Amino acid sequence: MNASGPDVLAILPELLLTGGALVLALSEVFLRGERRGYQPVVAGVVSALAFASFAANASEPARALFGGFAAQDGLAIFGGATVCVGLFLTVLVGAGFLRVRAAERGEFYALLLLSAAGMCLLLRATDLLLVFVAIELMSVPTYALATYLRTGQRPAEAAFKYFLLGAFSSALFLYGAALCYGATGQTSLRGIAAAGGGPLLVAGLAFLLAGLGFKVAAVPFHMWTPDVYEGSPTPVTTFMSVGVKTAAFVAMLRILVTAFGGTGLAGTVAWGPVVQALAVLTMAIGNLFALTQRSVKRMLAYSSVAHAGYLLVAVAAAANGAVRAEATQGLLFYLAAYTLTAAGAFGAVAMLERRSGASAQPWDLDQFAGLARRRPWAAAATAMLLLSLAGIPPSAGFVGKLLVLRAAVDAGLVPLAVVAVLTSVVGLYYYLRVVVYLYMQPPAEAQEIPVHSWATDAALLATAVAVLAVGIGPGLLSDAATAGAKLFGG
Amino acid sequence: MQGTVAVLFWIFAVLAVAGGVGVVAAKNPVHGAMSLVGSFFALAGLYLLLDAQLIAALQVIVYAGAVMVLFLFVLMLLNLTPAELGSPRFGVGKVVGALCAAGVTALVVSTLVALPVRATPAATDFGTVAAVGRLLYGKFTLAFEATSVLLLAAIVGAVVVAKGKI
Structure with missing residues (x-):
């Protein structure tokens, strides 16, 4: 047995999340009452405990x-803490959303927690075998969650598309892992770095990148994103955009840096330019398609693609060994900032979403019109989050972009940084258009008054305050990201 | 002995590849599924030649047995007519796909040919239930336990999908 006590203790967050999922799934069996208010509380407490156990390990070597098979390092701890924050916010958004629709079930939260456990495992996996299992553990619950609500806009199509393309991308990843194993005889990332390579290893890396590209929604693997994000229940979309993105990006960085970033033969594979090309495509296409959307939820889906592009800039910068720590810090900071911002923004969508499934456009811009008159605080919070998504100071999104761009410039990728800035300018238009609707348009005539939910309101206000606070004083978070950039064996 | 193994290898290998081609080429999905069963059986034979008895048995029981029965159930439930299946067409995508597949095949073959032959004999208990069990609960504990959680997640997910409309 190689499962020693300290090793088991190190994966305490995953154990907590799995245990919480079991409790919630079983609660549906044994507590047959119709009152299910305890479920989000249990899920929230478990995610807070998992966060605390990540934070408690922060200073460990x-x-x-x-x-x-796995590692306990800064990347795993910072990423895990980010995932737990994203999970907590998703639970808050979900609590209000499901209560209004009388759709609270233990399985919903159980699947969220299981998926989060898979994410935490993925963040620390240092062996392609475990990476694959963790990707599946992360994805399978989200496939089911995408079809959790059967009413509304084409949910079955979204879930089916997500499942098929997700399974396809997992197969691509597995094929890549098999080719890497065939080329080196190793599945551990450090083993691949130390072993010889050759063209077969390059093919393997290409498949691995394609598989992960699907998960992070990078162009040209982004086709599913708008439909799936729009068709899934809004809390599930929140979780996809914050959790899956964080875990998949950290896994991508770890694989590229640990296995293909060393000085061995595998390290000579020039993946930097490939990631640069993906980044340019992703930033351009994500932002351009977001321009034309009237559905705010679909706009946020394309915005999620665009943000994947900025994150890819950080990954491309990490190809340069000299600025690797800086680029990793930028990536982690950006992921944390995006988690806060996107969770809040999707929370705003959930707050305003019409309950009647008959409506053709439940997320139309008109829903946002005149919110400032009816609910000034919610409108201010939403505007703050949108400004952060656009990257306007003082906001967490601005600092994140700054760190990523600094890393790119230091890595000598000035053209890439220029593209990032130009596409951000395009992004301003569609984010600010929502703000204009919030403040300067009269409310539509027959507008349904959104139902108050303190949980969703709390998520919205908390993320807006946090985004502003990080934007004004980014020291604490950026120090944590610097500590998180210490990669085991990287 | 070596000769017999070589002959058996070629029989199983040809059957496995032919089965795989049959899956892709078959017009009727049920024929495709049956080709897959043949391919699975041939693979089980190859595993046996590699001294992996447990994997060979699992291959037959799980894949050729349980999984394929499910496949056939679904295919027969759908009961697709030739009209619904449509006729195969040759598009740019298929040509590109075929070229990529040929490229990867060439890559794998060239790498394998270049490999030095290392015929190290397997350990005496290689491939037995005990040896595989020791590996699963020893070296691969974490991945094994994570897989069990994955199965749990799949079950809960299936319940959510199958449950009535919420």
């Missing part, structure tokens, strides 16, 4: 776990 990086080390390998379970004989090199």
Whole structure:
């Protein structure tokens, strides 16, 4: 057995999340009452506990776990803490959303927690075998969650598309892992770095990148994103955009840097230019398609694609060994900032969403019109979050973009940084258009008054305050990201 | 002995590849599924030649047995007519796909040919239930346990999908 006590203790967050999921799933069996208010509380407490156990380990030195299958390092801890925050916000958004629709079930929260456990495992996986299992554990619950509500806009189509393309991308990843194993005889990332390579390893890396590209919604693997994000229940969309993105990006960085970033033969594979090309495409197409959307939810889906592009800039910068720590810090900061901002923004969508499934456009811009008159605080919070998505100071999104661009410039990728700035300018238009609707348009005539939910309101206000606070004083978060950029064996 | 193994290898290998081609080429999905069963059986034979008895048995029981029965159930439930299946067409996508597949095949073959032959004999208990079990609960504990959680997630997910409309 190589499962020693300290190793098991190190994966305490995953154990907590799995345990919480079991409790919630079983609660549906044994507590047959119709009152389910305790479920989001349990899920929230479990995610807070998992966050605390990540935070408690923050100062531990990086080390390998379970004989090199996983690692306890800054990347795993910072990413895990980010995922737990995203999970907590999703639970808040979901609590209000489901209560209004009388759709609270233990399975919803159980699947969220199981998926989060998979994400935390993915963040620390240092062996392609475990990476694959963790990707599946992260994805399978989200496939089911995408079809959780059967009413509304084409939910079955969204879920089916997500499932098929997700399974396809997992197969691509697995094929890539098999080719890497065939080329090197190793599945551990450090083993691949130390072993020889050749063209087969390049093919393997290409498949691995394509598989992960689907998960992070990078162009040209983004086709599913708008339909799935729009068709899934809004809390699930929130979770996809914050959790899956964080875990998949950290896994991508870890694989590229640990296995293909060393000085060995595998390190000579020039993946930097490929990631640069993906970044340019993703930024351009994400922002351009977002321009034309009237549905705010679909706009946020394309915005999520665009943000994947900015994150890819950080990954491309990490190809340069000299600025790797800086680029990793930028990536982590950006992921944390995006988690806060996107969770809040989707929370605003959930707050305003019409309950009647008959409406053709439940997320139309008109829903946002005149919100400032009816609910000034919610409108101010939404505007703050949109400004952060656009990257306007003082906001967390601005600092994140600044750190990523600084890393790109230091890595000598000035053209890439220029493209990032230009596409951000395009992004301003569609984010600010929503703000204009919030403040300067009269409310539509027969507008349904959104139902108050303190949980969703709390998520909205908390994220807006946090985004502003990080924007004004980014020191704490950026220090944490610097500590998080210490990669085991990287 | 070596000769027999070589002959058996070629029989199983040809059957496995032919089965795979049959899956892609078959017009009737049920024929495709049956080709897949043949391919699975041939693969089980190849595993046996590699001394992996447990994997060979699992291949037959799980894949050729349980999984394929499910496949056939679904295919027969759908009961697709030739009209619904449509006729195969040759598009740019298929040509590009075929070229990529050929490229990857060439890459794999060239790498394998270049590999030095290392015929190290397997350990005496290689491939037995005990040896595989020791590996699963030893070296691969974390991945194994994570897989069990994955199965749990799949079950809960299936319940959510199958449950009535919420």
